[in-house]
Amino acid sequence: MGQCETPANIQAPNSIVDTTHCTILGCDSGYPGLKRQVSVFHQANASLHYHFNFLHFSYGARLGFSRMDDALTEWDTIPRHVIFKFHGYQFITCHSEAFISFEFYLAPFQPLLWGMFVGSAVIVIIVLSLYEKYKNINSPGPCCSWSFVLAIIFEEAGFVPMRLEKQEFFRMVAGGWILMSVVLTNCYNGLMISNLNSPLPRTNIPETFQDLICKDKKILNLYKQQADLTDWIMNTANLSRIQSLDLSDSPMCYKILSAPNLDPPFQFLQLIMVTFMKIKLLHFEIFASSSQLRLPPEPLTESISIDDIVILLLSQGYNTFSPANFNSSFPGNKRHNNMPQTNAAIINEVAKCEKSVLVVEAFDMGFRFHDMTKQYFWRKFYKGKDILNFALVGWTFEGEGNSKVPQYFQYLFESGIQERLDLEISMRKYSRNSEYTIPKREDDPVRLDGAILTLFILCGVLISSSVLIVVFELLVDGPLREIYIFKFLKFDPTHRLSRSPGQKNEVPLLYRISKFYAGFRKIWVQFLADSQVIISSDYLAAPPHYNLKVGVVKRQGQPIKVEKHFLAPVAAGSENATRYPTRYPQHYYPYPHGYPCGYPLPATRYEN
Template structure:
């Protein structure tokens, strides 16, 4: 009792913004609690008897959010006076239920403010998907202190139980313990023990004595002088802990490293990933005394309670970001593609491009009107007819001379009318020639693919986009028959494209090159790909995208559980166009490009060289990557292969927000340091520099060897038929063929009688070769005989 009175006296009257919450049970309420003023809130743990005879904790009470002000609770002090003995239970049962009792008591403070609707949704032992973010300090008073750090109930105080939907994110809690002295030993001093969960990288706590309650609770003796300074009781406690138990370890979770290691600012045991450089490479940890523990993103330890920084990756932070202390959205992650595949065609429209449509119509109408007037005028004055009045105006537009003979050229009306036209024709002709030459000497505009829809053939009719396809099933990712029909079909290389991307795990691919290479087992490769084991980054992202939207997809495609799919019913959700597009891009599985000769690859550089050679063939293949890395790669390729034109997609897909977040900050000041680093722009500047340097350093070696084997054209090349001027020769040849045809037609028409007679005689001679021809007698009759 003396310890509790001394603690409440030390706390005193909490100032505004600090809420005092006391948790106890019936045993401590009867034996250890004196007659004190009611604190802000007091909760007594109670049980009710189940119909089977077992005791069950009563549901937690709560305060309606509309009954308090938003600024009334900024920080919370929780005094937990809970006895390890539960009435009516034996020691063996107490051993298992004591931690649940402690968790229940602490949750009464964490879930103090909750609406009745949310309270009904959450069963015993779970918390709402939000929590109190202010300072949270617990004083645990008990007559039994854990005999070792391993027996401390870490889960009760450092892990928030949000249920399986939200995983087990962590909340830093400052925990002190004070032992109740029994009546026989009331003169003994009670130590104030701080349970330091951030003092070790292991999953245990460390006991640190920060003060003593001496002289039967009449005075406090603190180990640090910071408790004697001014300020609130809670702020002085945090300052004391910062001095006596500083943060020495920080966890950095990565999405690229496959094994854990420890480093500092100066050490570099492992080179960072070229496209996802960590803060250590950026110098963020320099000037601190932290030891950085690097862990893969898959290592989700449920009892880790030290400050943790998560890499920017939407694959890892979608569930834990709700409990993060700091969250910084760094970019919008989206995928796009580049390719050098293109096709060109003869464009005879080059002769129409120099003038707009309205100008062409005006010229035709003007020339036709003037030619008609000239014809009528010549007939009116009965002048000698020209060869052609239309040829006069066509020749003037073409810049050729056309002479007028006779007395017509001396007439003033002809000179005024035609002179004005000749002057205008010079302006139009020279302007036309100038624009035409610029286009004739340029390359044909090449046609390439612009959208992801152009890379794959649609597999079904989505919203009546094509009448030649069958309608799409309700759930393309969950339809096993639809998957088997399209997953393992042959890729139509005449119309579809292969997808190239960064190799996700070069070391793993080289270790598994037996089943990925030519000599590998196709059945085993199909089984691994069907389960989501892909070699490249983009196909892994497609599979993660599908699993995020359809978690039951892996269950349906399992060979063992595939029969259960016919008996299962799925949520009534309609597939979006993005779902169908992702399915088309991922299937057939052959679309993921794996280079030939993979069995001979020994290093990652050789594999990158094979991928770059395939892209530079400018066949039906595209390189897919995140937009930021893709722009840097495009700039690099355009500089080194300047004679090749690369095209970039116009509409990215799978847009997701990328964020860096800090969880479990605790008493450290990592959050403020991280916020300064992010808001100053240093992170974006460093990241862009690392992207460019990483691409250049990875591609520099094999790019030189590839360029040396290619035939590079000069920057300035002479005019040749590969340009648009070839259309001039095609038109010229076509017109000559047309003139020959016209000549033949006119000749036949002029000599049509001779041709008919010749053809008739030819038929008669052929007839006599096979049949008996009638005899024809010719008689000569003279006029004299008549």
């Protein structure tokens, strides 16, 4: 990547030879701005003669075009140079991967609002409960405060006793809570509908060229640790897999697409090959210098940048650099004629949002990104955050003497004329949409690949959990315990599970779990039964020949089947208590004014 210099005889008048131009990467493909700058030589009454092999000329003034970071160019020894632009590569992509996240169920409200909402609900429940308790407001129906508050949140009608709803305090508290709940609930519903109809959140979006590396990323860490990678660098550069145009497609790696070229067929491949040549030349110079000084050669990693390491990692043959159905066997002239079709194929393949990126020059990134976003407006494109192979570029002048050519070049760029011309060229280039073949936009109805999928996941999890609980209960206490497989799993002391003599019987794990669940349930039922009020036969107004007690029921020495039921609570002073004073005597209640809200009243049902 040495500088491309043009010997110029500045004394010869009015003769200009412009056969070929220099580029940033070499001297064989043409720099489009050189033709506009020959007017500088007209004004200075000088001639410009281009020679490809400038090393044969050691006389006269020389004009060069090179990069400021070029290790092969000694910028300190060049007295005059004019920097006019920066050069590098960025990429555009719309590839991303969707992932399922339940975070957007909490996203409509900020954490502070969630905290205030939950805190307000708890305060309202506590206030209403205390008010009911100290005002002695009771009702035979389920009038719990927490169920009323939750019903308002979910836009349902909660039950409120008539005595309670007539209280002014309850109306003030409930009215404020209803107003706040209506506003917050409708805001939440509106935001959630938008989120559920939107696509799933995106992740794994490539941001740097290092994210495009398919394998051997550990080399980057070794380079940062200043390890000696000379052998690996030279082996990678000497293999030159890119030169053989091994363009095999790998679905696990990114496609790195770029503008079509003549030889090599793509711009990014040209960057890789130039990097190979630069590394080989650097290694040769380091080896020659160390041989003259009779010193061990310094590691090659001290002379190359991390961008060169990234380019080497991308050139190992895992990534693809051509679009689908590209034929690299075409000759140069036919490949030149097919450049518009190749460019259109590259753009369309990137617009499919598959695992591919489009590499463009950093100077043209803004125009290309705006153009693709405008043409494919239903796609979300992303720009890379780093610039690969970044450097300042400019003209260098050697042996110019008293010539005014360097000064005129400086005037040309400092006045903004050159920048304006480059801007106009880029705008005209991207205003032509012939390279785009816009596909028909697909309709985007609500599909299961969106965020609405999470609703089905939540519903499926709850239903599956309930089914498992029901099956487990049936296996323990239901009819399914009589099936053969469950009988086989039950522990039988007379059945030897291990057929080998001398081994002890082992209890299956499922049987242990079922016995533990049955024992726990028995203790819990007994606890609930002991916590109920014992109602004897006279409270139930049972016939006198029935000697009824909860838990022990006999009819003249013959056992009777007893089933416990939890009925709705009956408050003192109610219609039933007035109609049946024997069945509901007030002095037997632990609460003088009846059971509190939601307290279950036990009763028995007897059968012959």
